[in-house]
Amino acid sequence: MNTLPFWIVLGxxxxxxxxxxxxxxxxxxxxxxxxxxxxxxxxxxxVSVLIAARNEESVIASxxxxxxxxxxGGSIExxxxxxxxxxxxxxxxxxxxxxxxxxxxxxxxxxxxxxIKKLLELSNGxxxxxxxxxxxFAPSTVRELVTPFSDPSVGCVDGSRRNSLNADTxxxxxxxYETTIKKLCSYFGAVLxxxxxxxxxxxxxxxxxxSRRADDFELSVMTRIQGFSCxxxxxxVAVEPSPDDSKQYHRLVRIxxxxxxxGALLMGKALKKRxxxxxxxxxxxxxxxxxxxxxxxxxxxxxxxLSDGLFYLILFILMCLFHATAAAGLLLKRYLPSKLLFPYYxxxxxxxxxxxxxxxxxxxxxxxxxxxxxxx
Numbered sequence: 001m002n003t004l005p006f007w008i009v010l011g012x013x014x015x016x017x018x019x020x021x022x023x024x025x026x027x028x029x030x031x032x033x034x035x036x037x038x039x040x041x042x043x044x045x046x047v048s049v050l051i052a053a054r055n056e057e058s059v060i061a062s063x064x065x066x067x068x069x070x071x072x073g074g075s076i077e078x079x080x081x082x083x084x085x086x087x088x089x090x091x092x093x094x095x096x097x098x099x100x101x102x103x104x105x106x107x108x109x110x111x112x113x114x115x116i117k118k119l120l121e122l123s124n125g126x127x128x129x130x131x132x133x134x135x136x137f138a139p140s141t142v143r144e145l146v147t148p149f150s151d152p153s154v155g156c157v158d159g160s161r162r163n164s165l166n167a168d169t170x171x172x173x174x175x176x177y178e179t180t181i182k183k184l185c186s187y188f189g190a191v192l193x194x195x196x197x198x199x200x201x202x203x204x205x206x207x208x209x210x211s212r213r214a215d216d217f218e219l220s221v222m223t224r225i226q227g228f229s230c231x232x233x234x235x236x237v238a239v240e241p242s243p244d245d246s247k248q249y250h251r252l253v254r255i256x257x258x259x260x261x262x263g264a265l266l267m268g269k270a271l272k273k274r275x276x277x278x279x280x281x282x283x284x285x286x287x288x289x290x291x292x293x294x295x296x297x298x299x300x301x302x303x304x305x306l307s308d309g310l311f312y313l314i315l316f317i318l319m320c321l322f323h324a325t326a327a328a329g330l331l332l333k334r335y336l337p338s339k340l341l342f343p344y345y346x347x348x349x350x351x352x353x354x355x356x357x358x359x360x361x362x363x364x365x366x367x368x369x370x371x372x373x374x375x376x
Contacts, residue, residue, distance in 0.1 A: 006302040013295035024184035041150040044074030048125030052115040056133035081115040113214040144236035155228025159198030159236030189229025194220035198238035256356025293350025
């Protein structure tokens with residue numbers, strides 16, 4: 001059997017997980033546009049913090065207090081958008097109006113993107129900070145988010161999201177890897193996608209793909225398409241609980257169903273702007289990663305057909321061991337150390353990605369607050 005198909009499929013699988021990070025590490029050794037430290041601005045710009053909330057009565061008061069207590073040298077404007085909440089979210093948030101908090105209620109469900117756009121219309125800040133209702137900022141997070149904007153070439157700043165739970169989950173383990181990639185990309189101003197819980201944007205660069213879209217991924221990528229840099233500041237810390245794996249699975253389905261089309265549109269815009277680096281990043285870091293499970297499964301089958309040779313037999317056995325470890329993680333998750341759970345998490349994310357792609361015709365735009373965990 002011809003070995004070329006196997007190596008093509010294996011190469012495509014390894015591109016987002018091994019080849020892409022290796023290239024970033026190699027290039028960063030010789031060229032860096034930005035460092036990991038930033039000069040503070042001479043004058044701190046005004047900031048508007050935008051939070052879309054849906055049934056967040058248990059956390060909205062502490063969230064507002066957390067923002068009011070930020071150690072920031074300029075003015076901070078807090079805007080809360082209640083998306084058809086049917087609990088006490090509106091009343092609790094409204095109690096802070098005398099402290100300058102702006103509360104906007106939508107009587108019908110409109111979804112987070114449209115709510116963010118409405119809050120933008122009501123805001124006045126030069127820098128827009130985006131976050132979630134169940135997030136907690138470190139005392140200096142707003143300050144750290146704003147500091148890199150002292151460089152006029154910076155258009156978007158991504159912060160560091162951390163897990164407040166003791167246990168590792170699908171998202172928290174993956175996020176450790178993703179944070180490393182963001183740090184490497186930040187050296188070139190090429191961070192791909194921001195963290196919805198903690199990122200900032202120059203007001204004039206708020207440009208979603210359409211009137212119904214305004215999420216963290218699109219806004220940060222559109223910043224780069226407009227010719228500005230997107231960087232990562234690990235000192236801008238936001239803490240929130242990661243959902244358990246069941247909730248995270250459904251959340252990943254929702255995210256991919258929403259991002260797949262926008263990713264394709266952004267690739268087209270990157271080509272029109274001749275931003276080939278951004279095009280390749282979207283292709284490798286997003287699209288090939290979403291198809292990782294299918295590529296790895298195909299590589300395993302192809303290795304099986306080639307297993308009459310010793311080299312390919314060893315590869316086939318190793319791949320099968322990976323799949324077996326994933327199955328063990330599903331059955332014995334609470335008894336295995338987190339490092340041995342990576343195969344299980346890989347397949348959980350991969351299956352969710354495929355499910356999200358299959359739902360392209362019916363992406364989820366609104367969210368519901370569950371009794372535990374984050375929005376789904």
